[in-house]
Amino acid sequence: MFYFQKSHSLIYITIFLILGCLSCAQEKTNDRDYQAVIDHKKNSNFFDALRLRTDLNYNTQKRILYTTLSDIDVFGLNYKQTNMTLEYVIRDRLHTAIFLNQEKNLLESMDGSRFNLPQNVKATALTDAVVNLIGGMYYGAAEVEALAQ
Numbered sequence: 001m002f003y004f005q006k007s008h009s010l011i012y013i014t015i016f017l018i019l020g021c022l023s024c025a026q027e028k029t030n031d032r033d034y035q036a037v038i039d040h041k042k043n044s045n046f047f048d049a050l051r052l053r054t055d056l057n058y059n060t061q062k063r064i065l066y067t068t069l070s071d072i073d074v075f076g077l078n079y080k081q082t083n084m085t086l087e088y089v090i091r092d093r094l095h096t097a098i099f100l101n102q103e104k105n106l107l108e109s110m111d112g113s114r115f116n117l118p119q120n121v122k123a124t125a126l127t128d129a130v131v132n133l134i135g136g137m138y139y140g141a142a143e144v145e146a147l148a149q
Helices: 002-042 072-076 086-093 123-135 140-147
Strands: 063-066 096-099 106-108 114-116
Touching: 063 123, 072 086, 072 123, 086 096, 086 123, 086 140, 106 123, 123 140
Parallel strands: 063 096
Antiparallel strands: 063 106, 106 114
């Protein structure tokens, strides 16, 4: 009987130690992700999303538009025949941060997938490409559909 209790104790201790190690490894990953967010926010070329998708279970609750354009003011034009600026559509309605002055135009989705966008285009064409790309995504389709309303 004593041997049976001792072996159970060893099993519980082993499980406890394994779980402890796994939780520490996860914590380090989160620290790295958090540091990347801080580094983005310190950068004067980074304009964070104005709204987040808190209803989804992704590591990040926003998309990131990496663009070769170097001035946020080029996104100050109105989107199509609306009163919304290109910047507002991207950052608020499409839950997307804008990261200026990058090597190329691409969109990083909430699940971390990266999609190439047209190069050497103006803000209007880039915004149209972003809207079309997000509109083809499962969760993004409803966001783009809401733009028309």
